[in-house]
Amino acid sequence: MDLSYSPEEIAFRDEVRAFLDEKLPKDLAEKIRRGGHPDKAEQEQWHAILNVRGWLAPNWPREFGGAEWNAVQRHIFEEECAFASAPRIVPFGLSMLAPVLMKFGSKEQCGHYLPRILDGTDWWCQGYSEPGAGSDLASLKTRAVREGDHYIVNGQKTWTTLGQYADWIFCLVRTDPNVKQQEGISFLLIDMNTPGVEVRPIILLDGTHEVNEVWFTDVKVPVENLVGEENKGWTYAKYLLTHERTNIAGVGFSEAGLASVKRMARAEMSGGKPLAVNPHFAARVAKVEIDLMAMATTNLRIISKAAVGQAPGVEASMLKVKGTIIRQEINDLARRAAGPYAMPFASELVEGDNDPIGPDYAGPVAAKYFNNRKLSIFGGSNEIQRGIIAKVKMGG
Amino acid sequence: MNFDLTEERQMLQDSLRRFLKDRYTTDTRNRIIDSDTGMSDEIWTALAELGVIGALFAEEQGGFGGAGFDISTVFEELGRAGVVEPFLDTAILGGGLIAALGDDAQKQMVEEVIGGGLHLAFAHGEPTSRYDLSRVETSAKSDGDGIVLNGRKAVVVNAEAAGRIIVSARESGDAGDEAGISLFLVPAGTDGMTLRGYPLMSGGRAAEVTLDEVRLPGSARLGAAGAAFPAIAAQVAAANVALAAEAMGAMETAVELTREYLMTRKQFGRPIGTFQALAHRYSDLLIEMEQARSAVINAAGHFADPARERDRHIASARNLIGRVGRLVAEESIQMHGGIAMTQEYELAHIAKRIVMTDHRLGDTDYHLERFIDLSAA
Incomplete structure (x- = not known):
């Protein structure tokens, strides 16, 4: 048993740190630190910086231009990025679609799409959920009917994250309505500029526009945009979901968030003393920190196994549940710490150059608390994860 | 012992609930929130005419209520409908302080407040x-x-x-x-x-x-x-009764929306409320709601007690409402899923009202500390 990083891993961490220190634009990091959302240009700028260094696609093999890091390296990178307030890497093209193309796509598809994902030519979004198909994803109804060398697509996707920026969408569509649900689904790549594709914004409860509805009305999609075989899309989707779960525990986010709560608690005054020494608040912080210390080690245990090729199964579901509970608890602590100054609805102040209303850390905390309720809902809700754990462990 | 509302309060509750159900829809409210003033003069005037403000003042102050249960009755309904108009600020805090401390000339303003013509x-x-x-x-x-x-x-x-x-x-x-x-x-x-x-x-x-x-x-x-502090403490106590009742009303809406959704939303071929994992969590919310209602009754019922006893009950209510409120807001969102995260769905605003109550006049921990201090011999 050895709980510490190897000398090579420490050298890697120092390399990442030095890179972030030098290359992460200071104004962008400041914006993220203050709870802002990077706009499209800022996001693309950060992707380009990483791409120059060869670090944009940590999980890709080198032959496709990836870094081919192991799980420990990826964890170190994600943790350092969280601490440095780097924008997150938009995952849809890089860590969701790309692995599917590499595994199931044609040579032509890999040769065409993968370089365009790396160099930022194409922004991808994900067309999975539908209004009637959330947790029960296999019941999806968006229909693709083959007509000659095209599919004609009709239907509606929802919760499409950053679909307003996207050039392309990868979709699960129903190609055979007459078989068992899972066996009539195909995986289709659709150009968002095709006539009949319409993106409608969904405004979330914190006033942000990050998700959308995507409507398809008689959209003509060339058959060469089918990935793999027709009606095998569910298999590809499940493969994709295992890749969606990298960094699922969000340990870096939680550690950075907890450090920020502690800074707030030292600055806030309660009854003439710093909030940090208030026994009730201190106990709340301590409990979360204790949970986080244990989860960080659970995460590393699972990552160590993954680094030697043992793919995580239910452990990923466990990390998702625990990881999101801890992150949400930290968001709740930040909200509490800000006191009355959590009340202003300050999205424009966070985004712009205006002076904050109260202390600068207070502006985004309530919005973040509400926005991050999504963590336990998306990517397979925590209820779905618990179902998976029980099913696997009880052999159902 | 009698836990029924008086006939007058029952009438006020009925008319207020009916008016807000008809006139204060999610769309209307979202338009009000987006407006420059963040409130509707029309709604304000109409509610003043219904007697909402008058019910918050005692007869000798020019109103027809002012007791703990008048405050809790009004604010439970305001909370149920997610009303954003500032009755707490203009009437309970502003009007209440003038009524408590003002001279005859200053007290003229209370009349204006009750009529709906003055904000404070x-x-x-x-x-x-x-x-x-x-x-x-x-x-x-x-x-x-x-x-x-x-x-x-x-x-x-x-x-x-x-x-x-x-x-x-x-x-x-x-x-x-x-x-x-x-x-x-x-x-x-x-x-x-x-x-x-x-x-x-x-x-x-x-x-x-x-x-x-x-x-x-x-x-x-x-x-x-x-020498203003005792009056400030008294009006803040009234405001805390109002906030507890308002949050409780909002929580009722959250739980009711959740019930409807669990019964109508189908996944895997059946209503999701038929999954025991969700049904039990919904039941827990109902159990906690009874606690919340009783906490508000305790606070309102002890509102006229000596300050220390009054404040101990109010601290207990705000602490309990803070804990249960967070549970109800978070569980209601979680059991809905993504739809509850959207601005146009009623629960989004209701959940924000519930959680943000914890930032006015003391949060859950503050009221826990108050309760401990006030309970010490």
Whole structure:
């Protein structure tokens, strides 16, 4: 048993740190630190910086231009990025679609799409959920009917994250309505500029526009945009979901968030003393920190196994549940710490150059608390994860 | 023992509930929240005519209520409908302080408030006072016949709409002393008073209020010099009854929306409420809602007790409502899924009202500490 990083891993961490220190634009990091959302240009700028260094696609093999890091390296990178307030890497093209193309796509598809994902030519979004198909994803109804060398697509996707920026969408569509649900689904790549594709914004409860509805009305999609075989899309989707779960525990986010709560608690005054020494608040912080210390080690245990090729199964579901509970608890602590100054609805102040209303850390905390309720809902809700754990462990 | 509302309160509850159900829809409210003033004059006037404001004042103050259960009845319904109009600020805090401390001339304003023609705000909290009611650093200095105010007030709800802002300021003693605090009626637009307004997360508006050499006549003082604290504590107690009841009403809506959704939303071929994992969690919410209702009844029922006993019950209610409120808001969202995260769905606003209650006049921990202090022999 050895709980510490190897000398090579420490050298890697120092390399990442030095890179972030030098290359992460200071104004962008400041914006993220203050709870802002990077706009499209800022996001693309950060992707380009990483791409120059060869670090944009940590999980890709080198032959496709990836870094081919192991799980420990990826964890170190994600943790350092969280601490440095780097924008997150938009995952849809890089860590969701790309692995599917590499595994199931044609040579032509890999040769065409993968370089365009790396160099930022194409922004991808994900067309999975539908209004009637959330947790029960296999019941999806968006229909693709083959007509000659095209599919004609009709239907509606929802919760499409950053679909307003996207050039392309990868979709699960129903190609055979007459078989068992899972066996009539195909995986289709659709150009968002095709006539009949319409993106409608969904405004979330914190006033942000990050998700959308995507409507398809008689959209003509060339058959060469089918990935793999027709009606095998569910298999590809499940493969994709295992890749969606990298960094699922969000340990870096939680550690950075907890450090920020502690800074707030030292600055806030309660009854003439710093909030940090208030026994009730201190106990709340301590409990979360204790949970986080244990989860960080659970995460590393699972990552160590993954680094030697043992793919995580239910452990990923466990990390998702625990990881999101801890992150949400930290968001709740930040909200509490800000006191009355959590009340202003300050999205424009966070985004712009205006002076904050109260202390600068207070502006985004309530919005973040509400926005991050999504963590336990998306990517397979925590209820779905618990179902998976029980099913696997009880052999159902 | 009788836990029924009186006939008058029952009528008020019925008419208020009916009016808000018809007139205060999600769409209407979202338009109000997005408007420049963050409130609707039309709704304000109509609710004043229904007697909503009058019910918050005692007969000798010109109203027809003013007891703990009048406050809880009105605010439960306001909470149920997610009303953002500032009844707490204009009536309970502003109007209540004038009614408690004002001279005959000042008390004329209470009549205007009850009629719906005057808005008020209570500028008390300061940038570092958090929830501590006695931590007042804004200063009031005598200057000949007049008074000069200097200081800064934080998150003053309804300040921009208020015809008068009631400003607390220290005439003697140190920050943290209860003695030495006075209240002053400052007309909107007074020289030296500047407002920086902004919208609030849960709807409505507030402002940072800066007082820079604000000169007032001596007649602007409410009550005796340096002796305002007991009245502040009493009106804050009333406001805490109102906030607890408002959150409870909002929680009822959240739980009811969740019930409807669990029964109608189908996944895997059946209503999701038929999954035991969700059914049990819904049952837990109902169990906690009974606790919340009783906590509000305790607070309202002990509102006329001596201050210490009153405040102990109010602290207990705010602590319990804070805990249950968070559970109800978070579980309601979680059991809905993504739909509850969207601005156009009723639960989004309701959940924000519930959670953000925890940032007004003390959060769950503050009220726990108050309860411990007030329970000590």
